[in-house]
Amino acid sequence: xxxxxxxxxxxxxxxxxxxxxxxxxxxxxxxxRELNKRLDGLLNVDIKNIAGIIITHEHSDxxxxxxxxxxxxxxxxxMHWQSVNNFWDREELKNLAEVDMDxxxxxxxxxxxxxxLPHDSAYNLGYKMSDGKNNFALATDLGWVxxxxxxKLVGCEAVMLESNHDVKMxxxxxxxxxxxxxxxxxxxxxxxxxxxxxxxKLVRSGTSRVVLAHLSQDNNTxxxxxxxxxxxxxxxxxxxxxxxxxxxxxxFHPTKVIEI
Ligand SMILES: [Zn+2]
Ligand SMILES: [Zn+2]
Numbered sequence: 001x002x003x004x005x006x007x008x009x010x011x012x013x014x015x016x017x018x019x020x021x022x023x024x025x026x027x028x029x030x031x032x033r034e035l036n037k038r039l040d041g042l043l044n045v046d047i048k049n050i051a052g053i054i055i056t057h058e059h060s061d062x063x064x065x066x067x068x069x070x071x072x073x074x075x076x077x078x079m080h081w082q083s084v085n086n087f088w089d090r091e092e093l094k095n096l097a098e099v100d101m102d103x104x105x106x107x108x109x110x111x112x113x114x115x116x117l118p119h120d121s122a123y124n125l126g127y128k129m130s131d132g133k134n135n136f137a138l139a140t141d142l143g144w145v146x147x148x149x150x151x152k153l154v155g156c157e158a159v160m161l162e163s164n165h166d167v168k169m170x171x172x173x174x175x176x177x178x179x180x181x182x183x184x185x186x187x188x189x190x191x192x193x194x195x196x197x198x199x200x201k202l203v204r205s206g207t208s209r210v211v212l213a214h215l216s217q218d219n220n221t222x223x224x225x226x227x228x229x230x231x232x233x234x235x236x237x238x239x240x241x242x243x244x245x246x247x248x249x250x251x252f253h254p255t256k257v258i259e260i
Contacts, residue, residue, distance in 0.1 A: 001131045003258040006038040008213045008249035019131040022108030025053045027062040052107040055079040057121035058087040067092045086122035115152045117142040120187040128152050134260040140214040143186035145198045157260040158209035164189035165219035196232035213249040222248040
C-alpha cells in the first residue's frame, strides 16, 4: 500500500492511498486544478482512476473541492450522513455512495474501517485502511485521543496523526479567547504534546512510519511539531530515523510517498 498526503492544514486537506489496483482519496480541500498539479507524476495516478473520495467531516478545509471533483469525474463520495446533512454544498453533490459509514466497508481491494473522532463538526471520522497485508490509519481534527481511537491506531505500520498546535503558541498567540478555547477543547484540535505522547504508544506497537498532520499556520511550525515528537520519543528510548520515519505534512506540497 502506498500513501501520500497531498495537502494538510486549515487551507485544504487531501490524502491519496493506493493499493496498486485501487486509488482512494481521503478528503478534498483542493481545487481540481491544484489536485491535478499535486498528483502529477505521482504513482501514475490519474484523477479518472480514483475509485472513491472518503470524507472525514464536512468542514470546508476537507470538502472545498469535493463536489466539483466528484461530479465531473463521477467519483463516489463516502461521507457519514450527519456530515452530509451539514455539508454546505450537499444540494449539488450527485454521487453519494450508499454505505453505512459507522461500519467497515470496502472500495476495490482496500478495506476501510471508520472510527469516530471528537471534533466540533456534525460528525468526524478517522479511517483505518488495509490491503490485506498492511495497515494505515489517519486521524486529524480531534480534540483528544480516546482509548477507542488509540485502539484503531495501534498496530498500524503507518499513521498520519494531527499535531495541530504548540500549547504555548496558542495560549500567547493573537487568536480571540473563544477561538483559543475551541481549539484547545476536547472537541478541537490535537496539540503537539498530545500527539507526541500518543506516538510513543504507537511506535511501541509497531508503527514505523508517521506523518504529523493538520499543523496550524498561526500556532505551530513544522520544526516545533517535529522536535516535540522527536524529543518525546527520545525520552522513551525511541530514535527517529532508526525506530521510525517521521515526516511533517505541509499545506503547500505533497509529502514523500510512504510505502508499507
Ligand atoms: Zn480540518
Ligand atoms: Zn475540522
